Amino acid sequence: MLCVVAVANLVMIDLSAAETLQEALVKxxxxxxxxxAERARQRGTDENVPQALAGYRPQxxxxxxAGLQAVRNLLPDNTVQGATLRPxxxxxxxxxxxxxxxxxxxSxxxxxxxxxxxxxxxxxxxxGVLLDAVTAYMNVxxxxxxxxxxxxxVAVLREIQTTTKRRLDAGDVTxxxxxxxxARLSRGxxxxxxxxxxxxISKATYAEVIxxxxxxxxxASTVDGFSPNALAAAREASSHEHPAILGATFDVDVAQTTIKVAESSLLPTVSVQASASRAVQSDSTLSTTNTDQASVIGQLNVPIYDGGxxxxxxxxxxxxxxxxxxxLEQVRNQTRTAVVSAWVSNEGTKVALTAAExxxxxxxxxxxxVRREASGGQRTTIDVLNAQQDxxxxxxxxxxxxxxxxxxxxTLLSAVGRLDVQVLKLETPDYLPEVHYHQVRDAWHGVRTPSGQ
Incomplete structure (x- = not known):
């Protein structure tokens, strides 16, 4: 596999304090x-299920x-009878x-x-975050x-400048x-x-992402081994694996089922209500001071017209x-385009790298x-400077x-839909959203989250 290296050993690395791309991706x-934040959003989405399941449960x-009630009665003999009741x-x-x-x-x-x-x-x-991390790492x-x-x-240009001054003093150059x-030193x-x-700037971006x-x-090494080895295979894999396509497919399922939820408002509703109560009166003039009631009532509601x-x-x-x-069709087209673009770009970088080497x-x-010829008087200073700039x-x-x-x-791996922890074999526990889902799905009560908040 290809490795990115500093040209001509320009960067010396202390391996004991080194950080690999895989370690940066883990962070x-x-x-x-x-x-x-997206994980927190997903945990909030999980709560839609127990909220919907609450429709099966009793309310x-x-x-x-309780309170005070002042009573003032005017009797037939014009006498007044008053009392303070506590019902x-x-x-x-x-x-x-x-x-x-x-x-x-x-629902x-x-x-x-x-x-x-x-x-x-x-x-x-x-x-996207992993690709941003790769980009930030490689940019730094x-x-x-x-x-x-x-x-x-700059060091070479300083040397050329010093040599040129000596030759000027000796009368070899003008x-x-x-x-x-x-001028070339100033440009350098x-x-x-x-x-x-x-x-x-790239270091600041790195700190933001990592x-x-x-x-x-x-x-850092390439990850070509994790991508399909042909463009047609990459396009086919993305149609089955890319999360944007899979998510849009589930969005269609959401929309189709929402039609049935809306249609349910046109259908009858059957419910049952049970109640029990005790009422206590402190009025001594009443023949009954305590009233206990219990009831079970079935109810059928048939919508006739709700204004539309x-x-x-x-x-x-x-x-x-x-x-x-x-x-969904738009997402599929965009994903196919992204795969083709990533594939062509990846192949193009191979050619560009070979040419650059x-x-x-x-x-x-x-x-x-040129420097040997310049020392023999066959080349000028500008020839040496141009060769150095080249x-x-x-x-x-x-x-x-x-x-x-x-x-x-x-980028190609991301376009296919395979840029994740498991494919890259990163040494970190994979975040499993289904764990939180099963923790809250059948929760009947409680306001504390599984994380303790």
Whole structure:
């Protein structure tokens, strides 16, 4: 497999303090706030299922009323009788829906499809975070090599400037040669400063994505072995594995089932209500001071006309279903395009890298030849400066090609839908959203989350 290395051993790495790309990906997978926020969103989506299942369960309400009641009675003999009463009532009511047009059953199905869609959305975000981490890592690694390449270029230009001044003092060259050497040195210093600025920015991006500043980064390998070996196979794999497509498929299921939920409002509802209560009166003039009641009542509600609300909601759900199908087709097209683009880019980086390696070798040989010829008087100072600039440019393109080569291989893996912890075999526990789902699915009570919050 290909490894990205600093050109001409420009970067020396202390392996004892080194950080590999796999280690950086583990950190991003564990602490990236975008990914953790998406996990929290998915845990919230899980709660849709127990909320829907609550429709199968009884609703129990206890009531208690008590207070003071002032009574003033005018008797036939024009006498007034007054009293302060303290009545109170306690009761409990149980409501159970027996049939509601299968609204509860379909609501549970909608919630379960939402959970499945959310899991694919979480997986898609995870792919994006890992790809961002790879990009941030490779940018820092490449920019460090570019800074060292520019420093090496500045050192060579200083040497050429010093040599040119000595030759000017000896009368071998003209002031034009020294001016050319000084101009190239100034350009080299400006290029070095620009490279250092870009490196600082890439380090800040790295800390944002990975969660901490970069340390000593080591060469990274491509992941071509995890991707299909042909474009047709990559497109076929993405159609079955990419989380965006799978999530959009579940969204269609959500929309289709929502139609049935809306239609349930047009069907009868059957429920039963049981209640028990005790009322206590403290009025001594009454013949009854305590009243105990218990009842079981069945109720049938048949909708006749609700102003057209349920019908409108049903039509709306059907239109949203059509939309979700079109979105699914759009996602499929976008994914196919992304696979082709990633495949072509990945193949293109192979060619670019081979060409850049050949260019560096040729530019190095050319520089050596020009410097030998210049020492013999057959070449001018500007020829040496141009050859040095050609070598520096070639090294820059090689470093960029090495970076692009690794990023492209990960981009292809992401386009196929395989950029995850298990495929990459990262040494970290995989976040399993189904664990939280099963923890809360059948919870009948309690407000604390499984994480203790």
């Amino acid at each position: 991003a997978y564990q602490v990236n706030p975008q990914l953790n 129990i309400v206890a009531s208690l009323s 109170w009532t306690i009761g409990v009511t149980v409501n159970q829906i027996l049939y509601n047009g299968n609204k509860t059953a379909n 549970v199905r909608v919630a379960e499809f939402q959970v499945k869609s959310g899991r694919e959305a979480l997986r898609n975000v995870g792919q 690694l490449a920019n460090q090599a570019l800074v060292e390449a520019q420093r090496a270029n 002031p034009t040669d020294t001016a050319q050497a000084e 210093l400006a290029d070095l400063n620009a490279a250092e600025v870009v490196l600082a 969660g901490q500043p970069p340390s000593q980064l080591v060469p 609300t349920a019908a409108s909601q049903t039509r709306q759900a059907k239109e949203l279903t059509s939309q979700s199908r079109l979105v 050949s260019e560096v070798r040729a530019a190095g040989i050319a520089l050596q030849g 070598l520096t440019n070639a090294r820059t393109r090689l470093i960029q090609s090495q970076r692009d080569r690794v990023i492209a291989s990960y």
